[in-house]
Each structure stands twice: as structure tokens, then as C-alpha cells.
Amino acid sequence: MKHIIAPSILSADFANLQRDIEMINNSDADWFHVDVMDGVFVPNISFGFPVLKAVKKYAKKPLDVHLMIVNPEKYIQEFANEGADIITVHYEACLHLHRTIQMIKAAGCKASVALNPHTAVGLLKDILADLDMVLIMSVNPGFGGQQFIPQSLNKIAELRKMANEINPNLIIEVDGGVSISNTASLIKAGANAFVAGNAIFSASNQTQMIADMKNIDVSLQEI
Numbered sequence: 001m002k003h004i005i006a007p008s009i010l011s012a013d014f015a016n017l018q019r020d021i022e023m024i025n026n027s028d029a030d031w032f033h034v035d036v037m038d039g040v041f042v043p044n045i046s047f048g049f050p051v052l053k054a055v056k057k058y059a060k061k062p063l064d065v066h067l068m069i070v071n072p073e074k075y076i077q078e079f080a081n082e083g084a085d086i087i088t089v090h091y092e093a094c095l096h097l098h099r100t101i102q103m104i105k106a107a108g109c110k111a112s113v114a115l116n117p118h119t120a121v122g123l124l125k126d127i128l129a130d131l132d133m134v135l136i137m138s139v140n141p142g143f144g145g146q147q148f149i150p151q152s153l154n155k156i157a158e159l160r161k162m163a164n165e166i167n168p169n170l171i172i173e174v175d176g177g178v179s180i181s182n183t184a185s186l187i188k189a190g191a192n193a194f195v196a197g198n199a200i201f202s203a204s205n206q207t208q209m210i211a212d213m214k215n216i217d218v219s220l221q222e223i
């Protein structure tokens with residue numbers, strides 16, 4: 001299966017959100033990545049249900065909702081009701097992660113767990129079989145436009161190795177500092193879904209940038 005490109009609407013122009021949603025609809029992108037931040041789990045506040053609902057109204061592709069919030073279990077059903085297709089909760093925010101994953105599935109969504117840069121992938125071993133996706137944060141969450149943390153490549157490779165034994169269909173998504181210049185090395189490490197905010201929305205031709213990231217020829221790229 002070809003890798004997935006998920007533009008992060010955190011970097012969109014909120015005064016022209018419908019225009020940016022249509023750009024994604026008409027591009028080679030696969031998903032919309034929607035970052036929800038509460039100002040507690042991360043030092044930033046983004047948006048919540050009303051914006052998700054507005055995006056859902058126009059989006060013609062699945063909504064990949066990344067909850068950077070404490071106590072995410074309180075809001076799973078409402079995010080599902082407002083249109084989330086994939087829900088990612090943070091390992092660091094869940095005291096009862098297994099229960100929260102079951103809640104996401106019961107709400108009819110794909111279930112995913114995100115790991116902050118300091119969190120070891122081995123901690124997911126006993127729950128990996130229950131997951132549709134793991135999101136490796138390759139920056140400290142909270143802001144777009146940060147620099148990719150190189151150690152993330154080792155984490156992806158380690159996770160892919162573990163997934164090959166436990167859950168071969170696991171999607172490994174990378175989020176933070178992803179661009180056309182590191183997509184190939186991330187694919188080689190074992191990732192197959194890419195969130196990109198700044199790299200797409202600051203490009204002079206956004207649709208072309210999405211196409212370039214989607215159609216990158218890994219065999220021609222150096223690590």
C-alpha cells in the first residue's frame with residue numbers, strides 16, 4: 001500500500017479554511033490531520049468541536065483527529081459524533097489506555113496512540129495488537145513549524161520491527177517537521193503515514209507539494 005499524506009490544518013489559513021479544505025480535497029492527500037490542543041497537555045490551544053464540525057462539512061476525505069488533551073476519554077464519543085474517523089490519544093495522557101482504545105473502537109473510529117519524543121516504543125507492546133495506528137511525534141507537541149528530531153527514525157524502525165511480529169497491518173504515522181527532504185528516509189525506516197503542516201502550507205504550490213510527497217521515489221533517495 002502506498003503511504004498516506006495527511007496535511008495538518010493547524011497550518012491552514014483559518015480565515016480561508018474552506019478554501020484550504022478544498023485544496024486538500026482536490027489534491028493527492030489521503031486524510032485531513034486535525035490537531036486538538038487544550039493548553040494543559042501542551043502549551044498551546046488550537047480548536048475543538050465547532051471547527052471539527054465545520055471541517056467535516058466540506059472534507060471529502062477521512063478526518064485523522066489527534067487529541068493533545070488530558071482526560072481524552074471524556075470526549076471520545078463527542079469527537080466521533082462530530083466526524084472523527086481516526087482518533088489518536090496520547091500514551092502520556094491515558095491512565096487506562098486499553099479502556100480508552102476500546103471506547104474509540106466502540107464509537108466506530110480507528111484507534112491510534114501517539115508517543116511524545118521521550119516515550120519509548122516498547123511501552124506499547126502489550127496493546128499493539130489492539131491498535132490501528134501509532135503516531136510517532138517527531139517534535140515536542142504543541143506547535144507547527146518545528147525541527148524534526150532525528151532520533152525519531154530509530155523509534156520508527158524499532159516500532160516497525162515490533163509491529164511485524166505483533167500487528168503487521170499497523171500504520172505508523174509521523175508528525176512534526178516532516179517534509180519532502182525526510183519523507184524517503186522515514187519510509188525506509190518503516191513509517192507509512194505522514195502529517196505535514198508547514199511543509200505543505202508554506203509551499204508556493206501546495207497541491208504540487210502534496211503530490212511530490214505522495215509520489216516520492218524512495219529508491220532514488222539517500223538516507
Ligand SMILES: O=C(CO)[C@H](O)[C@H](O)COP(=O)(O)O
Nearest residue numbers: 141142144145176177197198
Ligand atoms: O501535532 C502537531 C503539533 O503538535 C502538528 O500536526 C505538527 O507539528 C505538524 O506541523 P509541522 O509539519 O509544521 O511540523
